[in-house]
Amino acid sequence: MIRFIKEYSLFDISGKDYTYIMKVNDCGYLQGVYYGAKLAGDYHFLMEQSNVKSPKLGDINMDMAFDTMPSECGFYLHGDFREPTIIIERKDGGKVSRFKYLEHSIVNGATTPKGLPHVRIGKQTLMICLYDEFSNVKLHLYYTCFDNSNALVRWTEIVNEGETAYLKRAYSFCLDLPKNEYNLLNLYGNYNHERMVEEKPLGHGITKIQSLRGKASHQTNPFLAILNKDTNEDFGECYGFQLMYSGSFSLSCEVGQNEDCRVQGGIADLGFSWKLENGEKFHTPQAVLVYSKNGLGDMSITFADFYKDYVILPQFVKAKRPLVINNWEATYFDFNTEKLKQIVDDAVELGIDTFVLDDGWFGVRNDDTSGLGDWFVNESKLQGGLKAITDYCKEKGVSFGLWFEPEMISENSELFRIHPEFAICKKGVEPCRGRNQLVLDFTNPKIVNHIFDLLDAIISKYNIKYIKWDMNRDVTEGYSQYLDSDSQGEFYHRYTLGVYSLAEKLTSKHPDLFIESCSGGGARFDGGMLYYAPQSWTSDNTDGRERVFIQWGTSMCYPVSAISCHVSECPNHQNFRITPFKTRGHIASLGPTGYELDLSKLTEDEKSMVKKQISNYKNVADLVLEGDFVRLKNPFKSEEFAAMLVSKNKEKAYVVYECLKNNFFDGERRLRLKHLNEDCEYYIHEYGQFVSGRTLMNYGVKIPRLEDFETFSLFIERRNKNEN
Numbered sequence: 055m056i057r058f059i060k061e062y063s064l065f066d067i068s069g070k071d072y073t074y075i076m077k078v079n080d081c082g083y084l085q086g087v088y089y090g091a092k093l094a095g096d097y098h099f100l101m102e103q104s105n106v107k108s109p110k111l112g113d114i115n116m117d118m119a120f121d122t123m124p125s126e127c128g129f130y131l132h133g134d135f136r137e138p139t140i141i142i143e144r145k146d147g148g149k150v151s152r153f154k155y156l157e158h159s160i161v162n163g164a165t166t167p168k169g170l171p172h173v174r175i176g177k178q179t180l181m182i183c184l185y186d187e188f189s190n191v192k193l194h195l196y197y198t199c200f201d202n203s204n205a206l207v208r209w210t211e212i213v214n215e216g217e218t219a220y221l222k223r224a225y226s227f228c229l230d231l232p233k234n235e236y237n238l239l240n241l242y243g244n245y246n247h248e249r250m251v252e253e254k255p256l257g258h259g260i261t262k263i264q265s266l267r268g269k270a271s272h273q274t275n276p277f278l279a280i281l282n283k284d285t286n287e288d289f290g291e292c293y294g295f296q297l298m299y300s301g302s303f304s305l306s307c308e309v310g311q312n313e314d315c316r317v318q319g320g321i322a323d324l325g326f327s328w329k330l331e332n333g334e335k336f337h338t339p340q341a342v343l344v345y346s347k348n349g350l351g352d353m354s355i356t357f358a359d360f361y362k363d364y365v366i367l368p369q370f371v372k373a374k375r376p377l378v379i380n381n382w383e384a385t386y387f388d389f390n391t392e393k394l395k396q397i398v399d400d401a402v403e404l405g406i407d408t409f410v411l412d413d414g415w416f417g418v419r420n421d422d423t424s425g426l427g428d429w430f431v432n433e434s435k436l437q438g439g440l441k442a443i444t445d446y447c448k449e450k451g452v453s454f455g456l457w458f459e460p461e462m463i464s465e466n467s468e469l470f471r472i473h474p475e476f477a478i479c480k481k482g483v484e485p486c487r488g489r490n491q492l493v494l495d496f497t498n499p500k501i502v503n504h505i506f507d508l509l510d511a512i513i514s515k516y517n518i519k520y521i522k523w524d525m526n527r528d529v530t531e532g533y534s535q536y537l538d539s540d541s542q543g544e545f546y547h548r549y550t551l552g553v554y555s556l557a558e559k560l561t562s563k564h565p566d567l568f569i570e571s572c573s574g575g576g577a578r579f580d581g582g583m584l585y586y587a588p589q590s591w592t593s594d595n596t597d598g599r600e601r602v603f604i605q606w607g608t609s610m611c612y613p614v615s616a617i618s619c620h621v622s623e624c625p626n627h628q629n630f631r632i633t634p635f636k637t638r639g640h641i642a643s644l645g646p647t648g649y650e651l652d653l654s655k656l657t658e659d660e661k662s663m664v665k666k667q668i669s670n671y672k673n674v675a676d677l678v679l680e681g682d683f684v685r686l687k688n689p690f691k692s693e694e695f696a697a698m699l700v701s702k703n704k705e706k707a708y709v710v711y712e713c714l715k716n717n718f719f720d721g722e723r724r725l726r727l728k729h730l731n732e733d734c735e736y737y738i739h740e741y742g743q744f745v746s747g748r749t750l751m752n753y754g755v756k757i758p759r760l761e762d763f764e765t766f767s768l769f770i771e772r773r774n775k776n777e778n
């Protein structure tokens with residue numbers, strides 16, 4: 055519910071459990087007042103008590119007071135010495151800004167930035183228009199709230215009503231939190247270790263989290279949380295900030311002279327410059343803000359629900375996910391039609407329902423040095439072409455999925471021979487190669503259309519319902535031959551808009567096309583891609599030990615229904631570790647599951663385990679799609695991992711525990727469950743026993759003695775003894 059309280063020139067945005075208050079101060083500037091647990095009006099009291107002093111009109115020091123004014127959009131070069139939110143450079147080189155309130159409106163529903171992922175619905179949106187007193191630039195700050203949610207979405211439209219100007223920074227949001235001792239939680243990593251969790255005290259000065267790689271990246275993620283010092287998984291206040299954006303980004307926290315904290319972010323500003331002619335508008339990506347008064351666990355559930363309710367393509371939110379066999383780790387580039395048919399046969403025998411043909415089916419591609427961009431079937435490798443495989447899948451009752459890497463081009467490819475200018479390149483500069491490949495210049499709509507036509511032809515011809523969209527390198531050079539010299543600062547954002555326009559074209563032409571996004575593992579696991587692709591390949595690392603860290607970190611701000619998980623071979627292909635088959639199955643069952651190994655090499659024992667895993671997975675598949683993911687034992691802080699999936703109505707739950715390092719001297723240990731109903735009785739299938747929710751959550755269940763990397767799982771359903 056959004057309200058404007060005229061008497062105090064105050065805006066009150068109240069969601070499920072939070073209130074966000076701003077006011078237009080006596081001098082006409084928009085000032086933050088409060089963001090936290092839900093309040094009940096008391097505006098007069100708030101105004102009296104607030105230690106936020108409006109700069110006084112006529113006060114000679116007024117402009118310097120901007121330095122401490124909690125702002126919704128930081129000014130530049132005019133008395134606010136904290137990092138600005140928007141920088142506008144005019145023709146004469148001046149960049150000074152001071153944004154004053156002009157008007158506002160409250161509308162039902164959500165507003166939509168052009169060409170960018172966005173919330174599909176919302177309850178109400180507040181638009182506050184600020185104008186820069188020194189140029190003719192207006193800002194429209196948007197705030198969208200939702201029914202029964204603790205998420206708030208913000209973004210900004212910048213309108214140039216004056217002479218040509220250049221945006222040098224155009225962040226999506228800014229928020230000044232009051233003095234406190236805060237901790238910062240963010241997700242860092244590298245290839246094979248995406249989204250590791252780091253929590254540390256937020257020190258003075260600026261802490262910046264950013265990617266300059268043209269994508270969210272393995273190394274970081276467009277998310278951070280600000281926690282009260284003693285907030286943990288279950289208790290305490292925290293604020294999550296996330297960009298629904300897949301390109302280079304910045305998120306920063308600035309602890310200032312008064313121990314207050316400015317959090318803001320958006321498109322990475324380093325090298326960014328966007329030309330705005332008179333009358334032109336610029337739209338920032340949307341940012342999602344989540345307030346939780348019950349610890350990180352609650353914050354994560356809010357993010358997960360937010361994506362399911364408002365962002366992910368509605369036709370896929372509750373639709374049964376494909377149970378996949380992917381041939382990548384089974385064959386790499388070395389396959390032919392017979393080999394693939396064999397994989398399909400093995401999959402059918404085990405109850406797998408979808409075959410995904412990975413890299414190597416197109417152009418001339420027998421290793422990673424050639425073929426990207428040639429999106430036509432390599433018939434000398436695949437005798438009978440794709441038709442032979444798709445027909446065979448149909449005959450066997452298995453769905454078919456296909457791998458693409460649409461943004462890339464190999465120098466050894468037909469596409470490059472005909473159109474070398476399609477690759478990102480700056481004359482006189484040797485391009486950076488990553489995995490032997492170059493990146494297509496997606497700032498150029500002609501190139502995006504060309505790739506769309508190629509993909510569309512294959513998807514339509516074979517009636518493909520599933521694609522894996524990979525992206526295996528970072529974007530370098532940051533230069534487009536398509537853009538003129540004073541628009542080169544637009545390169546990275548335009549590249550991302552190009553990716554979105556291809557995704558938009560594909561999903562609108564093929565509404566039943568299920569996309570799994572991927573980026574050399576999980577380097578583009580972000581809210582932007584989730585808008586088009588309901589599922590994302592989490593990491594190439596499917597090792598039964600390291601996966602738990604990756605899935606734990608990813609669950610901080612993404613739904614498990616998007617966290618694609620495969621059971622793979624041992625020794626693991628990435629780190630050579632050996633973990634039990636059962637463990638790999640258990641960990642993979644905490645997300646949409648698949649298999650990625652040579653099924654023909656499985657022993658009879660392993661085959662029967664796969665059958666068991668699949669039937670177990672079918673029991674919990676609805677929890678993966680619709681349940682809450684609840685973190686129980688933190689592998690970053692202990693030698694154990696445990697998590698559970700619980701249905702919203704608390705009728706059904708699934709627990710997975712892994713021992714990461716056994717300790718011979720450990721005494722009796724218990725695992726206390728969460729999110730059950732204290733007053734209900736539950737049946738634990740593995741024990742064949744009835745136990746109350748109260749006991750399961752307070753006493754817990756015994757953790758058996760396990761070897762390193764051994765797991766156990768429990769399937770729990772609400773049932774009364776006498777119902778049996």
Ligand code: DGJ
Binds near residue numbers: 413
């Ligand atoms: C990287 C992906 O993460 C893998 O799953 C696989 O698709 C390869 N690319 C193929 O090149």
